[in-house]
Amino acid sequence: MQTVLIVDDEPRIAEPLMFALQREHFAVRHVALGQQALDAMVEGAFDLMVLDVGLPDINGFEVLKRLRRDSEVPVLFLTARQDEVDRILGLELGGDDYVTKPFSPREVVARIRAILKRLQPSSPGPRQADWQHDEAGARICFRGQPLKLTRSEYRILSALLDRPGQVFSRARLLDICDSDEDSFERSVDTHIKTLRAKLRPLGGDGLIATRRGLGYVLEAS
Template identity: 80%
Template sequence: MPEILIVDDEPRIAEPLMFALEREHFGVAHVTLAEQALAALRQENFSLVVLDVGLPDVNGFEVLKELRRFSEVPVLFLTARQDEVDRILGLELGGDDYVTKPFSPREVVARIRAILKRLQGAPSAPTGKKTWELDETGARILFRGQPLALTRSEFRILAALVQRPGQVFSRAQLLDVCDNDEDSFERSVDSHIKTLRAKLRPLGGDSLIATRRGLGYYLETESP
C-alpha cells in the first residue's frame, strides 16, 4: 500500500485530503512543520510527499532543497500562489507536480496516482546491456542502452562521475570539469545535477547520482 506524507499546517486543507486518500486505500501520515517532515522522511520510506509551499517555519521550496540532499521521493506541491515563476521554481528544484489552492481532494488523489503510475512504469535495465556507455569521441553517454540528451556541461559532469563510480567529487571539482564560462558559481553544479537526475528519472536512474552531504556528488553502482 502506498504511503503518503502530507505536510500542511491547515486542518481544513489536510483533513479532507487525508480522508480522500484513506478512502482510496492509501496509507497517510500528516505533519504540520518542515522540521517534522524532514525527520519523518529520514526515518521512513514514503511513496510520495504532498508538500505545502507556505509552511509556518520553512518555505516549502527550501524543504525540497534539503530533501533532495538525501531522497528522490516524488513531491507534489500545494500552494496558494498563482505566479508562474513559483511553478517553474518548484519543478526545477525537483518537484513532480503542482496544485494551486483551492483544489478538489479528488483531483489531488488523481494526480498522486498519475505520478506513482509514471514512476512504476519506468523501464528496468535491459538484459545484456551495460548500465553506462561513455562515447567520449562522440560526446555521448548511454544509460541502459538509451542515449541521453545532454548539454556540454551535463556531459562533462556525468562523464567524470561515470569514469570514477563511487568517488566523491566536490562542487569545485565538477565546476572545473565543466570548463564553461557560463558556469561561474558552484551552485551551477547543483543545477546541472538536478537536470541530470530529471533526465535519468524516466529511465529509473535518477537515484544513482548521489549526494554526500557537505562534500559533493558521486555515482552509485547498481545493485545486482
C-alpha cells in the same frame, strides 16, 4: 499499500485530503512543519510527499532543496500562489507536480496516482514475480497461494511489498497498521513473526529480514 506524507499546517486543507487518500487505500501520515517532514523522511519510507509551500517554519521550496540531498521521493506541491514563476521554481527544484489552492481532494488523489504510475518500473524483478497483490480486494498471494492475513498483517506486508529492499522502522510499521489494537511497537514484531510463519510453508522463509536496530525489510532479490 502506498504511503503518502502530507505536509500542511492548515487542518481544513489536510484533513479532507487525508480522508480522500485513505478512502483510496493509501496509508497517510500528516505533519504541520517542514522540519517535521524532513524528520519523518529519516524515520521511514514514503512513496510520495504532498508539500505545502507556505509552511510556518521552513518554506516548502527550502524543504525540497534539503530533501533532494538524500531522497528522490516524488513531491506534489500545494500552494495558494498562482504566480507562474513560483510554479516553475518548484518544478525546477525537483517537484513533480503543482496544485493551486483551493483544489478538489479527488483531483489531488488523481494527480498522485498519475505520478506514482509514471514512476513505476517498466517490468517486475524476479522476486516481484512471486507476488500477486489485489489492492482493490485487499488480497495478497505468494507463488499462486492466497495468504490468510489479518488487517494489520495485510497493511504491513502491503507496505513491504510496495518497497522491496526498503527498511521500515517499527514505528513506521505501527503507523501503517493504524489500529487501536496495535498501540506498542512490539506488536509489530508479533505481526512479522506470524507473517513469516505463513510464508515459510510456501518457500518464503527469510524473505522478511530483520535489520538490527533499524527495522524490517522485504528482500528484493
